[in-house]
Amino acid sequence: MSEAADDEELKVSVCTDCARHPSLKKMIEADLANGICAFCCKTDAKVRNPENIEPMVMLMRALIRFYWDEFSYNSHWGGEAVLELFNEADNPVVEPFAANEYYDEFDHLLQEPPYPDWDKGVSIYAGFDADGMRMLNSAISRSTPRPVGDLRRRLDASNFSTIESELEALIKPFLADLKFVLPKGGTWFRARTGFEARFLRSRGFDNQIVRQPYMGASIGASPNPGNGRLNREGRPVL
Ligand SMILES: [Zn+2]
Structure with missing residues (x-):
């Protein structure tokens, strides 16, 4: 091997077989390449293109924010290392690491940069603001966003038709992600x-x-x- 090749940064990714979460599978399949999967450690796996990895990294961060409280992965607060979340046998995101061969490379990939601008990426840590340390993040899946909570309370007291347009505006940005097509001729059951x-x-x-x-x-x-x-x-x- 030439010296130049030795100096090249080792680029790891995640393969379609190791992805458990449907959104992660979809993200990998959107830009496939042959490469190293950090989880099963295969070197010729069908992985997310390592040259276009950032969208997948941000998705994995978003899934961490969705499923886990920061307390469980922020080592400053007594949590374990972030990647240990994926070593939980029943984690919904990805198959646990088969070996630790590419653990460090993937850790770096997942955690750098830790605090992207809010409109450019996802941070898994609440971090600091001008007043110092902020509160720890709680799992999004276990918390109700304030606009949704407000709407829910108002639904108890006011007519649905007055809230409907606000509700639609709230959902609109996500419609493309929620839409799916039902194949013609499928069999459906009433329940x-x-x-x-x-x-x-x-x-x-x-x-x-x-x-x-x-x-x-x-x-x-x-x-x-x-x-x-x-x-x-x-x-x-x-
Ligand atoms: Zn794999």
């Missing part, structure tokens, strides 16, 4: 929680509770069009 009736089936000492599901008309469409079970009254959505 309804609960059951029609309950019986005790006795067989000597062996008693068994049997539930009869909703069937026929009792699981059909609502008798009042527009008032389906997932709809706000008079506003057909489904």
